[in-house]
Amino acid sequence: MHHKNIRRIIKKQLKKQYPNWKRLSRKQKKAISKAVLSEAVAQYDFEQDIQVPLEELIGIEEMAHFIDVFNSGKFIKFNSYNRSNLFIKNEEL
Template identity: 55%
Template sequence: MHHKAIKAEIRKQLKTRYPHWQRLTKKEKKAIAKKVLDEVVNNYDLKQEVT
């Protein structure tokens, strides 16, 4: 279930930091999504219990 928690965290960050997501180009979206994914994975505690 770690992947679901990570995906939820990414969605939250994208909605709060980039409210005009639809207006961005595909290239910009890919770069932003990669940056956010790297941030979340680095900060996520993978040692917590999987439920």
């Protein structure tokens, strides 16, 4: 679980220091992320207990938000079970 805690720390640091992350080029992002990762791993104490709640480490809220956005699409409803019934013309089936 230490790697997830390190990832959480890095994500917070990148959001704080680089608010315009989407505008950076791919090479700049790679260089910045490598520098931040090496710094975070060097300063991280692997002997300590993780004080962060498990829900924050796993990212349950982010997954729920992703699923809500995916299911609220305007073009195709992926979770509707009644779609197959529309294509059946034979009453016996």
